[in-house]
Amino acid sequence: MEHAKAVVIGGGQSGLATAHALVRAGLKPVALEASDRTAGSWPRYYDSLTLFSPARFSAPPGMPFGGDPDRYPHRDEVVAYLTAYAARLRADIRTGLRVVAVRADGAGFTVEVEGGGQLWSRAVVAASGSFGRPHRPDLPGLEAFAGQVLHAADYRGPAPFAGQRVVVVGAGNSAVQIAAELARESRTSLATRAPVKFARQHPLGKDLHFRLTRTGLDTAPPGRLLKTPPAPPVLDDGRYRAALAVGAPDRRTMFTRLxxxxxxxxxxxxERLDALILATGYRPHLPYLAGLCGALDPAGHPHHRGGAAPAHRGLAFVGLEWQRSPSSNTLRGGGRDAARAARRLAAHLARSRPPAFLVRCVST
Incomplete structure (x- = not known):
């Protein structure tokens, strides 16, 4: 069995930032990416996706975006950037290798790859993101709906929906962006449970992320009493609020039944509906940790404190939504959490070799 100093599961934005941080901490990580390229889920997002943060605030540590730092990079620019970022890393990044299981093994973990490969390491970082687990809300009658239903993860562009009656479900940035794009080709509504909340993208002439960075709000942890972090508002330079104001798309309170x-x-x-597009977010996609006692709760959500797994000394998470701050699962914020995880794991590896697990698993 091959041994590695540290194994990073995921070769997208979070995995690459983690590999960079581990290298800086003096470790030589092996990063395993299930797809055939080092850009994670970015190549599979919809064609018109544009970042809501400027290039100067949208890069993980070690390599800034090229070009105008105040522009808003589109999807293909992010893919090219992450590919170049990976090529510069002094890390062993392997594509086309899907991790299927991580299990405690003595003082470390055995990482099992689809097809039978195995690696052993005392340090494992789960940085595989959430794109593989789109959230489908429990809408009344959804299973019996005869029209087309797809998640935003499967949406690419408006052309297939030309002339149709389409409803986009959701109130976030992607939901509003997709609905406004569809409204140019089809009769589109945005279905939400409450009015859409907007935030000015350029308050007082500066991009909002400039203000968030200067004030420290971008890195502020959620309050101790805040069990459910608030949904972020839709960042708008005026175009989306104007589109909703003229009904392109129109906004409606969520339907009661399908x-x-x-x-x-x-x-x-x-009324008759041709298609529903669920822009309803994602959930952590960590099926390979299902057999690792104490790593996940029954719903598949990770047990962690700021990215550290309380049940396992050598296990960390990077890229979770609200892991340590509002920007934890973004291009601009994941690097901070990755650096924290790398420091903790480097300290763990510098110690003697106690068992990796901190809890006793009992089969039921």
Whole structure:
């Protein structure tokens, strides 16, 4: 069995930032990416996706975005950037290797790869993101709906929906951006449970991220009493608020029920719908930790404190939403959490070799 100083699961934005941090901490990590390229989920996002933060605030540590630092990079620029970032890392990054299981093994972990490969390490970082687990809300009648249903993870562009009646479910940045794009080709509504909350993208002439960085709010941990962090507002330079104001798309309160190919709205009206697009976010995708006692709760969410796994000394997480701050699962914020995880794991590896686990697993 091959041994590695540290194993990083994921070769996207969080995995690459973690590999960079581990190298800086004096370790030689092996990063395992399931897809065939070192850009994570970015190549699979919708075609028109544009970052909501400027290039100067959107790069992990070690390599700034080239070009105008105040522009908003689009999806393909991010893919090219991450590919170049990976090429500069002094880390062993292996693509086309999907991790299927991590199990405690003596003083460390055995990482099992699809096809039978194995690596052993005392340090493992789960940085595989959430794109592989799109969240589908429990909408009444959704399973019986006869129209097309897809998640934003599967949406690419508006052309296939031209002339159709489309409803986008969600109130976040992606939901509003997708709905506004679709409204140019189809009759589109944005279905939300509450009015969309907007934030000015350029308050007082500066991008909002400049203010967040200067004030420290971008790195502030959620309050101790804040069990459910608030959903971020939609960043807008005015175009999306204006589009909703003229009904392109129109915003409606969430429908009360779906039946066959129809949707019943809260005002009592019903109509035929051709397609639903669920822009309803993602959940941590960590199936390979299911057999590692104490790593996940029954719903598959990680047990962690600021990215550290309380049950396992050598296990860390990077790239979780609100892991340590509002920016933890973003290009600009993941590097800070990665550096923290790398320092903790380097200290762990410098100690003697106690068992990796801190809890006793009991089969039921």
């Amino acid at each position: 039946t066959d190919g129809r949707g019943a709205w809260a005002d009592g009206t019903a």
